[in-house]
Amino acid sequence: MPPISLDEPTGRYLSFAEREEIALLRVQEIGVREIARRIGRDAGTISRELRRNAATRSGKSVYRALVAQWKAQQAAKRPKTAKLAGDDRLREYVQERLAGGVRRPDGTIVTGPKVPAWKGLNKPHRQDRRWATAWSPEQISHRLHADFPDDESMRISHEAIYQALFIQGRGALKRELVTCLRTGRALRTPRARSQNKPQGHVTADVVLSERPAEAGDRAVPGHWEGDLIIGTGRSAIGTLVERSSRSILLVHLPRLEGWGENPPVKNGPSLGGYGAIAMNAALMTSMTQLPEQLRKTLTWDRGKELSGHAQFALETGTKVFFADPHSPWQRPTNENTNGLLRQYFPKGTDLSRWSSTDLEAVAMAINNRPRKTLGWRTPAEVFEEQLRSLQQPGVATTG
Template identity: 85%
Template structure:
C-alpha cells in the first residue's frame, strides 16, 4: 500500500463535518468546529459538490474506532502486550494482533503503529469502489446528456443558437446577471421520470435524479462533464444545503432588532409614531426610498441620487455602491428625511431585510428612531408600506429608470399620494389625518407643560 503522506482526518471527523454542514452552518464554521483548517473544509465541500460523499450513519461497534486506535498506539508504545491491550479495550486479542500487523506504518523501514496512519489504512481497505451507472451505460449517458445540453430547435428542426454565453468558470452561473447558453435543459427529475415512459421495457435505462446530480456535482465521478451544471435552471455548481438556504447570513439583523421586539403599541396603529419603509427598485440599480406612517398612511419619498463616478468607473468588488442606495448613502438620505419630522412622531421604523439599512445602529443614534426588521419573505408584516408601494407604481412603473427624478419631483408625487382620500381613513386624506395628529400632540404638550 502506498504511503499516505500526511493522512487525512478520520471518517469520524469528516462525518461530523458533514452533519454540521447539513444544519446550515458555513464551511468555515464547520471546519473550525471539527478541528481542521478552513481550506481543508472548503476543499472537502467543493470536491464533493456540497453533497456528503460518505454515509452519515454511525458505524457499528464491530469496527475499531479512531479513539480505540489511539489507545492501542499509546499502550503498544509502553510495551503492553497484545492480550493486555485487548482486555483494556474489551476486544478479542486476535483483533488487536491483526490491527498491529496490518495497519502499522512501515515508511521508516520498521513496523511502527500510529493511530492516524492505521485509521487511513483501514479506511482505504474498507472502500468498495462502485462504477457509476452513467459510466458503465453509454446509451443512458448519451440520453441524459442530450436532455441536459441538447440544442434548442425550431418546429422545423433547425437549431437556434441563442446568445453567446461566457465560458464556464467552475462557479455558479448567476442566472439573472448575464446571458446563459440556450440548451434543452431538462431537470434531472424530468429526465429520470421520462426514462420510464420512453423505455418502459428496458430496465437498464433507469437512473434516479439524485444519481444525475451526483454525477454533475461530485468531482471524480467522471460520468458527466462538470460544466453541464450550467444547463441546470439554477446554474449552481455546488449543492447548497437546505438548512443553509434558510439561514442566509444577515449580520445586520441581530436579536434585538427583529420584529418580535417591536413595541406592542405599534401593532394597533393607535399612536402616530411608527413607520414602515422599503425601496422600490428601477432599472440600472436605481431606487427610491418609501416611508409610510402606520396610523395616518402619510408617505415620505427618499431621494437616492447616483453617486459620483456612476457609469464612469468600473464596479469594484466589495467597493462602495455608486447606485445611490448603499449603506452610507441610504443612512444619510433616510436621516435627512426622518429628521424633518417632530421627534415624538418618529419612534420606530420597520424595514425589510435589505442590506441597504445595515447601518441602522448609526441611524438610530442620529435620529432617535429605533429600527426593526421584518422576518424573511414576510412582506405582510409591513402591510401599509407594501400597499403604498403598489400605489406609487402608478408614477414609477417597474422596468423604468428611477434615478431621472429629482427630489422636487418625488415631493410632488408624495404630495399627490398624501392628498388622495383613503377609504381606511373614512375618506379623509393622509395629510389631513397627519395634521390632526400633530395638532393633537402639540395641544397635549402644552397642557402637560402648563
C-alpha cells in the first residue's frame, strides 16, 4: 500500500483543521453528536477519534489537536506488521482452532474420513475437502474472550484472521488453512444458492400454522427441524437440528438392495435410500434415542420423502409439521445447519459412501464448535444442560 499522508485534507480522513475544531468544541463540553453536526461528519467518526487519539500522558483522557494529528499519522504508516505475524502465541492458538482435530470426552482423537491432500488450488467443488474441527474466524475471535479473560494481548478480530488467510502479503497463517473454512473457497465471493424446493402432499392439520406456539420459542427444548442434503446418484443424508440448543443428528440413509442393478420402476419403491418407508425407519431409529421430552415436534420441508409422517408420529410421539412452499426461512436453523454440513459433504459428491460412524464423527465436530447465538457455548454443552434438567427430580415438563 502507498503511504497515507494526513497533512492535506482528502475528505476521507479528518484534517488538522477539523481536529482543532473538535478540540475547541470539546473544551466547551459540547456533545459528540452536536460536534458531528457542526463539522459535517458522522457521530461514529467523532466518537472513534476522541477514543483513539486523545492524549493520556497526564493520566486522564484529554483531546488535543496536535497530539491527535500525530497519533493518526503514526497509525497510518505502512507497511504495518500483522498482529498474527508478530505474536507467536496468538498465531498458534488461531491455527490450532482452524485445523485442530476433534476429540471425544475421554480425550481420544476422532480421525474422521480420509480426504485428498490439498494441492493449493481453489476449493474442489466435486471432491471432499479437509476434515477438521474448522472453527470459523468469528468463533475463534470471540472464544478468546472466554479462554483468556484477563489477557488483552490474546485478542484479534475475525476480519484480521480472514485477511491473514486471503490477502497476499499478510499471510501470517498457512495458506492451506483456507480449506478448513466452511466455504473452502480461496476468494471471498458470494455463493449462489438454489431456489428450487421439492413439494409433497400436505394435509391441513400438519401445516406450519398448526404448529404449537411454544415451538416458535427457542426457550422450550424438544422442537426439531429437518431436511435432506442431496448428493449424486440419488444419495442423501438426513439432517435434524434442535431449535434451542442447535444440536444436530445426522440420519444414515444407505441405498437399498438392488440399486444400480434393476431398472427403475414407475411408482415402485425408491432404492436410493430416502423413500418414504426407508426414511421413516431411519428417522425413528434416530429420534427414539432421545428422551420423550426432547422429541416434541419436527418441522420438515415439503419433500415427499416424509409422506409417511402419520406413521412416524404414531410410532415416536413426535408431531410432524410442514413449512409453506418455497419458504426455507421457516426452518432457519436447519437451513443454516445444512450450509455448515456442506463443508463435510460438498455438492456434487456421492453421499452414500459415508458410514454411520462417519456421520457420527461429523455431528460430533459440529456439536462441539462454539456458536455465536449460544453465547459462544457449544451445542453439546447446551444439550447436556437440557438432559440434566430432565433428570432432576420434581422438574415439570410439557409432553
